[in-house]
Amino acid sequence: MFAINNNGDDMKKIIFVCVMILLIFLACSEDENDVMSNGIITGVDSWEYLCCGGYFIDINSSTYRFRLLPAGSNIIRENPIFPIYVKLDWAIEDSLCLGDEVRVFKIQLR
Numbered sequence: 001m002f003a004i005n006n007n008g009d010d011m012k013k014i015i016f017v018c019v020m021i022l023l024i025f026l027a028c029s030e031d032e033n034d035v036m037s038n039g040i041i042t043g044v045d046s047w048e049y050l051c052c053g054g055y056f057i058d059i060n061s062s063t064y065r066f067r068l069l070p071a072g073s074n075i076i077r078e079n080p081i082f083p084i085y086v087k088l089d090w091a092i093e094d095s096l097c098l099g100d101e102v103r104v105f106k107i108q109l110r
Helices: 010-030
Strands: 036-045 056-060 062-066 084-094 104-110
Touching: 056 084, 056 104, 062 104
Parallel strands: none
Antiparallel strands: 036 056, 036 084, 056 062, 084 104
């Protein structure tokens, strides 16, 4: 199969390749905190119109609105005390409303 030289050059090459594969694997793995943004839920949007309702949230110095807390979040839904500091996975919502809507995929207290 493999002919190994007495000087160990082949073994060095094998170890080098294994180390490189390990480094590539570690560099490509996603850390959950790398993909989540910091945000501050500042209050409730209490308007009851078609494009209103939900929560106000500040993300990266901009204020957005989102309608629903995703299932499994640890945010208090009954009588929350604002501001609420969170980490979230989110995206701007494609909407015909006011244009400040986001969808929250995952959210947790900071």
